[in-house]
Amino acid sequence: MVELKRLGGVATCVLAAWTAAAAPVVFTDDDAQSAFDAAGAFVKACTPRHSGTLRGRLAANWLLDRASWCGADATLDSFRDKTPFGERQFCNVMIELPGTRTNGHWIVVMSHFDTPATAKQPCPGANDGASTSGLLIALADAINRTGPHPDSIALVWTDGEECCKAYAPDDGFHGSRHLVDYFRERGRSVKTAICLDMLGDKDLHIIVPANTTTVLKKLAQQAAEKAGLKDLLKVDESLVVTDDHSAFLSAGCPAINFIDFDYGPGNAWWHTPADTMDKVSKASLLSSGRLVAAFLNILLYGK
């Protein structure tokens, strides 16, 4: 009986830990404020932040510091890669949150943070780069405080998404291509790769493009419905978007892109000096965060 009692106590602790681990991800109003504030501070401190430059490295270090505020370890993953201008140094920022299952499945959530060197005039990248980088900071907090979750989750701020001359196999998407190798070298199975891009737009219309894994399109629609954001999300079978999720698709991993590629009249603010924080809203980041949280909960908990 004594032994049973002692075991009972342990079992209760284990059960409590398991119950805590099963908490779904919740993205709150405070998280949206945190995402918005982080995006604004990032633009202010780190513009421009072209990949392969000292200011790009500064931006990665800024994110390293800010991302670790959630209490989880953030790391820099530096690597060299070929570009049309020779070999350059790139730097992804990562938070890796191990799951409770031992099956080695990972969910990857990504946002690029760099600004486009190809823009004719300096582009602050408030929506394109900073908004989803801020969103990822807030998501890291939301995911970490409700975890550990069944699957392992990697949050990655990718460098070198923008091309330095023109998109080509050696120009653009350096961070996500490197990330695929990073997971492959560690023998990790990527259950789903999620790319977030330009989701802070005040006038938010989220697209899941045609080049997304079919089953994930359905799950995205379920997530939007669950989050009460059905009218905000459209699966556009006529639109193909090459983005950071593309490297995962090429590697045979399920991958999805959430993007609002309609920024200003006729996308006029994209890659221009007009991409400033006044075009970004906390309300849009709240909607985007709630959608991603709902999507993650379907992946993690099936509901």
Ligand SMILES: [Zn+2]
């Ligand atoms: Zn861009």
